[in-house]
Amino acid sequence: MSRLIAAPRRAAAWLRWxxxxxxxxxxxxxxxxxxxxxxxxxxxxxxxxxxxxxxDRRYGGDPREGPHRGCC
Structure with a gap:
């Protein structure tokens, strides 16, 4: 019976992770x-x-500077 309870808990913990x-x-x-x-x-x-x-690292900071702030 405890296996029936433990398996869904493990699955839920893995899904959350x-x-x-x-x-x-x-x-x-x-x-x-x-x-x-x-x-x-x-x-x-x-x-x-x-x-x-x-x-800021992902999208380049201030949007007023444009989308390609660090490019070219």
Whole structure:
């Protein structure tokens, strides 16, 4: 009987992990882990700061500068 309960729980845990990896929800936690491993005294950005930097890196920052800010 316990196998019947454990299998769906394992499947749900795997699905949750997969979705959070796919959507990038775990990116902040991984970033904080890497910072702490490299230098435990290093300042850790807030989640909001991290997400803002991540979006700026991905999309190029200020939209008024155009879509190809760093290109050519």
């Amino acid at each position: 997969y979705v959070t990896e796919l959507t990038g929800e775990n990116a902040y936690e991984r970033h904080v882990e890497r910072l702490r491993r490299a230098d435990p005294a290093a300042p850790v950005p807030s989640r909001r700061e991290f997400e803002r930097q991540r979006v």
